Amino acid sequence: METKSKLKVTAQGEREIVMTRDFDAPRDLVFECHTKPELLKKWLLGPDGWIMEVCEVNLKIGGKYRYVWKQIADGITMGMGGEFKVITRPELIHCTEVFDEAWYPGEALVQSHFLEKNERTTLIVTILYNSKETRDMVLKSPMEGGVAISYNRLEDLMETLTK
Amino acid sequence: MSTSDRLDATFAALADPTRRAILARLAKGDATVMDLAKPFSMSQPAISKHLKVLEQAGLISRGSDAQRRPRRIEAKPLGEANEWLENYRKFWEGRYQQLDALLDELKLSKQTKTKRAKRPRS
Numbered sequence: 528m529e530t531k532s533k534l535k536v537t538a539q540g541e542r543e544i545v546m547t548r549d550f551d552a553p554r555d556l557v558f559e560c561h562t563k564p565e566l567l568k569k570w571l572l573g574p575d576g577w578i579m580e581v582c583e584v585n586l587k588i589g590g591k592y593r594y595v596w597k598q599i600a601d602g603i604t605m606g607m608g609g610e611f612k613v614i615t616r617p618e619l620i621h622c623t624e625v626f627d628e629a630w631y632p633g634e635a636l637v638q639s640h641f642l643e644k645n646e647r648t649t650l651i652v653t654i655l656y657n658s659k660e661t662r663d664m665v666l667k668s669p670m671e672g673g674v675a676i677s678y679n680r681l682e683d684l685m686e687t688l689t690k
Numbered sequence: 691m692s693t694s695d696r697l698d699a700t701f702a703a704l705a706d707p708t709r710r711a712i713l714a715r716l717a718k719g720d721a722t723v724m725d726l727a728k729p730f731s732m733s734q735p736a737i738s739k740h741l742k743v744l745e746q747a748g749l750i751s752r753g754s755d756a757q758r759r760p761r762r763i764e765a766k767p768l769g770e771a772n773e774w775l776e777n778y779r780k781f782w783e784g785r786y787q788q789l790d791a792l793l794d795e796l797k798l799s800k801q802t803k804t805k806r807a808k809r810p811r812s
Contacts, residue, residue: 534786536779544778548786552793560789560796570788574781 539653542661546652554643557650558617561639562586567594576600588614592622609634617641624654633657696748700767703747708732709740713749713763720753720760 535547550557560566564582571594572579581595593608606627613621618641623634636655641648703709712726727737741761744750748767753760 534779534783536782546779546782548782550786550790550793552797556793556796556800557789560792566792566796570792571785572788574784 542656542658544654544656546650546654548650550648550650551646552648553646554641554648555617557648558620558641561620561641572596580604581606585611586614587611609637612636633661635661696767699747700749703743703749706740706743709744712737712740712744716750716761716763720762722758722760726761 533548535545537545539545560570562584564584567584568579568582571582577596577598579594580597581593584590584592586592588611590611591608592611593606595604595606597604607624609623609625611620611622613619620637620639622637624637625634634657638653638655640651640653642651643649704713708730711730715721715726715729723734723737723741726741727734730737741750745752745761749764750761751764753762
């Protein structure tokens with residue numbers, strides 16, 4: 528039984544974070560799970576103890592989506608939303624992402640690619656921030672410059688180390 | 691050294707392919723300067739310079755064998771530097787595991803439906 532983590536997260540270039548993950552399902556299904564509220568509510572949850580209270584998706588170009596999560600214990604909520612820019616069912620979604628209490632300035636562009644091979648789907652999510660400064664802030668990095676490249680190198684090194 | 695300074699030193703040290711290769715080699719086990727110089731067709735002083743950078747960043751240390759002075763990899767600074775991406779990864783991996791379970795459920799229900807549809811009428 529393979530137990531190693533399935534999700535890969537790296538910094539790319541100056542303004543991006545990339546996540547890659549395989550799913551043992553055809554991409555039609557994976558795409559549906561990313562776009563149908565009744566399905567999103569079943570998995571896109573916060574940490575334990577959170578529920579997804581609002582999940583609205585208007586899946587068309589220029590259409591909006593809105594998610595609000597709520598912590599059951601104390602009622603704290605966290606909301607975010609954005610607008611769909613590109614939709615190519617079932618392989619591509621580009622949308623913007625803005626958090627209510629913005630922990631980074633401006634909006635980010637989230638590009639989700641669904642690639643299918645042998646009934647399996649590889650999801651590649653690229654989050655493009657509006658500036659290098661924002662991305663680096665998201666990386667919560669106290670460093671100046673070169674952080675993305677460094678993280679890439681670190682990622683490569685980690686791979687060598689874990690082989 | 692503050693966390694920020696340590697991260698600076700870590701990334702500066704990692705910014706060189708030879709030093710990354712040295713770390714990869716040390717991850718497999720301790721090695722002396724001689725051992726390390728071999729695969730890089732580099733002089734010992736050149737390797738020593740790289741080792742000094744790695745050592746100052748806290749990425750490696752010297753073993754207790756005073757004669758051979760083998761170098762050893764230190765995991766902590768790398769761990770610190772990778773912490774953010776790892777937290778982010780954990781968060782999403784958790785969500786995606788829930789998605790795995792949901793996908794299994796959906797696949798199963800589709801299969802059942804197909805089977806029912808295909809069943810010949812009696």
